[in-house]
Amino acid sequence: MDTRLKHLAEQLDAGLIARREFLRKAAIVTGGTAAGLHALRTMAPAQAKTKLRLWLFKSFVTAGNDVVAKQIETWAKDKNVEVEMDWATFGDREQKFVAAIEAGNPPDMAEMNLYGPMRYKAALRDVSKVASDVASSKGGLLPFAERAMKVDGKFLGVGRYSMTTVFFIRKDVMEGKGLKVPKVYDPDVVEFAKKSQDPAKDLWGFGQTLNRSDDGDGFMSNILWDYGGGVFDKDGKPAIGTTFLKQNTAALQFAVDTIKKHGIQPPGVMGWTDVSNNEAYMAGKLVTTNNGASLYYAMVSKKHELAPKTTLVLTPGGPAGSFVGSSCYNWAIFHKSAKADLCEDLIRYVEDEKRFAEYMQVSVGQAGPVYKGRVDNPYWKSDPNFDAILQNILRSVNIGYPGPMTPAAAEVQGQKILTDMAGRVVVGGLSAEAALKEAHVRVEEIHKIRGKA
């Protein structure tokens, strides 16, 4: 019995209160308790927060990571949502996605790279509505970004930002030697490197690995395009060792020659990973290198002595022009998520121009535009080095170029076929043509298998 009712009963027994008084007070106590319980019952669901699992990309631009995390936390507080954030890096994101999808336990939403929509299309939700809404409010998507996120006519990702590579040059060395910015790799970069390097002091003119890495693979893609070649033809069929054999042979031979013939690269370059050229450049061992803006961010944020001595220029080209592939980061929602509306709300929130600007400001050029409306942002004129980043993004092409972006093209990148091919020449002793034909067999196989998917 409720202690208050018991007390009232005792008072009644003792004759301290009248029966009417007892009934009145008892009614108040029981009625109040019932009303209270009812109120608590209605409040309970309101207090149990909805949980949202979110995987974010942990980029080297740590300040940007902090900004987006803070924005999501603010949104979650406003919406009374409990957000469980997890981070995936360059090195482990694919493993995490594969494991989660195969285990049937993916997050509700994830930040993906260029290949995400294509690779995980079977697990991703059609986000065409929110993607189109966001894009139309920002003047539309840049063509390369639209191609990356639209799979089989549907948007599987909502564009966020673009990450590209640019050509880093030690401005102090260039000016000291009276050299000009190179426009093409051969002969400009070769001559530039030869004149600017000093191997005796372990200073090398050019630092570009052809080893199995994203950096090496990106460079190999670019250089094939620069010479008018590529892995696939305009119809998406393998052409690396057939239609484009002549162009690709010249491109591959040039890439190999930077190591074997011209002697402009450090001897250990074929053992480099993605961070090796960053380390070598910041250690003052390189005059030029290709890298993402994260290297510039690292130097600027650490007030590194080479930051003011560095100039970022357009990636050099070849006989057919200058081509660059840029990544396009995007938000994807998984089929399994029962909170797609909430995810879409979060996407609209973080892609709001004011919030994106906050993210972009701290990213020191890493968060390039994927929307036409963001191209004209004054931010891109705030640092002379940003212009090269912006221009490289605007002229970006996708993997598979000159053909469409296909699952086979994504797999060629994933299997590092191009760097394996270069390695077969540099360290395996094959001729460029033989290596191209060997790579062609692998590409044909991938094309055949992926065609059945």
Added chain:
Amino acid sequence: MATVHPSSPPLPGGERVGARGGFHPDVAPRPRAALEVTLRRLLGPDYRMGFLFVAPIVVLVLALVAYPFCYAVYLSMTRKYVGMPPVWVGLENYVRLTYDGFFQRAVVNSFTFTFASVAIKTVLGMGMALVLTSKIRFRSFWTGVLLIPWVAPTVVSALNFLWIYDYSLGVLNYLLVHVFGVLSHGVGWLSEPGTAMSSVIGVNVWRGFPFFGISFLAGMKAIPGELYEAAAVDGATVVQRFRHVTLPGIRNIVMIVLLLSTIWTFNDFAIIYILTKGGPGGATMVLPVLTYEIAFGAQRLGEAIAVALYMLPPLAFVIIVLSNYMRKGRTR
């Protein structure tokens, strides 16, 4: 439950007749009864209880080993992409791999990496054990020091060697060129075909030889001192004592260590993945790294499992030999 007499005849429905049911010696035993008798003879009178006791572990083994293994075999015979249902292709993955030059190089690299590493570890481990059995000062201290590579996490060791081997910033080239003046210029340890494989073998050896040394040391300590004294009295030299007393005394340990290390080294992933990712140009690509690359790079899970299962026959052979050795050791 009624007590059943083993020799009691079955009823028409196969039921046995107990004491209450009467006894009919002229009725021939039915097949089920004969089976029961056979089972008891073969498995022992308490075989039902025995099965009950081993049932939990059998279920666990089936669930955690047999089922995943069988499922892996099944997946290896499918075209399986991430997030999509598997499509049966039979032996297509195996056939394609057999004729794939990149895979063939990975097989050769795997054997080179394994046999070279195990051979060097055996020699160094034996040396370590012999030194530590001799009368040296601070023996416990040196034993502890030599165990450091073994106890250090593989990832940490590999990352350290990544830096040590670096051409420009690595300490190895710095020592060889600037401190000792052995070389006029540095070596691209992980970037040259001649040195990349040797370098990753070097790390595996550095990490693994203390296990050999400690195991051999334990075996040597178990050899009675009288055998050495007797051999010395007979005029045996140090080499002869090693050959005729030490080696036979630790033969079983050497075999077990060799076989275990062969399995571990064949499956070593972290060292090569961190140092070279199988590069340059596939020069250090081994089967575990190739499995990983096909699974997560190409995202072809069926084919990746087929690569992994290709390792099974040689490893199974090693495991069978190892099991036989260990069983022999137990029965002695």
